[in-house]
Amino acid sequence: MVIKIRQLIEWKQQKRPIVVLTAWDYPIAQILDQAGVDLILVGDSLARVALGYKNELPLTLDEMIHHAKAVCRGVKQALVLVDLPFLTYQESPQQAIHSAGRILKETGAQAVKLEGGYPAMVETVSRLVQAGIPVMGHVGLTPQSVYQIGLKQQGKTKEEAERILGEAIALEQAGAFAMLLEHIPADLAAQITQKLSIPTIGIGAGPDCDGQVLVTADILGMGEKSPPFAKAYANLSAIITQAAQDFATEVREKKFPR
Ligand code: KIV
Ligand code: NA
Numbered sequence: 268m269v270i271k272i273r274q275l276i277e278w279k280q281q282k283r284p285i286v287v288l289t290a291w292d293y294p295i296a297q298i299l300d301q302a303g304v305d306l307i308l309v310g311d312s313l314a315r316v317a318l319g320y321k322n323e324l325p326l327t328l329d330e331m332i333h334h335a336k337a338v339c340r341g342v343k344q345a346l347v348l349v350d351l352p353f354l355t356y357q358e359s360p361q362q363a364i365h366s367a368g369r370i371l372k373e374t375g376a377q378a379v380k381l382e383g384g385y386p387a388m389v390e391t392v393s394r395l396v397q398a399g400i401p402v403m404g405h406v407g408l409t410p411q412s413v414y415q416i417g418l419k420q421q422g423k424t425k426e427e428a429e430r431i432l433g434e435a436i437a438l439e440q441a442g443a444f445a446m447l448l449e450h451i452p453a454d455l456a457a458q459i460t461q462k463l464s465i466p467t468i469g470i471g472a473g474p475d476c477d478g479q480v481l482v483t484a485d486i487l488g489m490g491e492k493s494p495p496f497a498k499a500y501a502n503l504s505a506i507i508t509q510a511a512q513d514f515a516t517e518v519r520e521k522k523f524p525r
Contacts, residue, residue, distance in 0.1 A: 285478025384434025396442030471496030
């Protein structure tokens with residue numbers, strides 16, 4: 268990994284947009300890295316897009332580490348960061364340090380991301396940072412709280428917007444190196460981006476963030492339920508279907524092998 272965390276602040280200051288995509292295995296990671304993506308996130312969305320769980324909640328730390336190791340084997344340039352799975356960090360700062368420590372020691376990733384900016388989570392971020400573990404914050408729509416808040420846009424009311432802004436500021440003060448903003452109004456994301464000195468990475472958060480991320484399955488046209496803010500740049504499921512059907516036809520008609 269050649270891209271360093273301190274580079275991100277420079278990119279924000281230079282207004283050079285930061286490109287982030289998710290990866291869940293070796294070939295995807297290798298392709299994204301060679302394509303010049305800046306940051307590769309082993310997001311817990313892999314629970315859905317790689318493992319077929321209905322949401323992020325069932326993913327275990329061992330499953331995440333297994334996938335993060337494969338991703339890191341494929342990456343030479345990009346900075347790799349890994350989501351802490353649901354209930355592998357919410358219990359206590361100790362639990363968070365233990366889980367994040369395993370990720371850094373066992374996978375080769377440089378940083379972790381965790382959800383939430385309520386006071387106990389701010390304290391956890393501060394403890395992780397003091398232990399030498401770089402942390403990206405994540406506010407707005409936090410999919411690990413799906414049973415509480417669903418998957419709808421957050422921060423629409425004035426009170427909610429103020430709470431989210433306050434969480435982002437508190438996480439920055441706790442030492443987070445960047446802030447993921449998911450599914451919030453564009454003007455709120457712009458306001459947070461202007462207030463923070465660390466970079467914001469948006470998903471469904473409008474054009475004024477310091478960087479953008481999408482789930483790679485969605486840009487490839489492989490996502491099962493892509494969110495409204497995603498964009499498909501390819502239709503890989505159609506390409507794979509066609510290849511499998513062509514192979515099946517040639518085998519059945521005894522045209523392959525020849
Ligand atoms: O898990 C994930 O893919 C994420 C993205 C929404 C950024 O956290
Ligand atoms: Na995630």
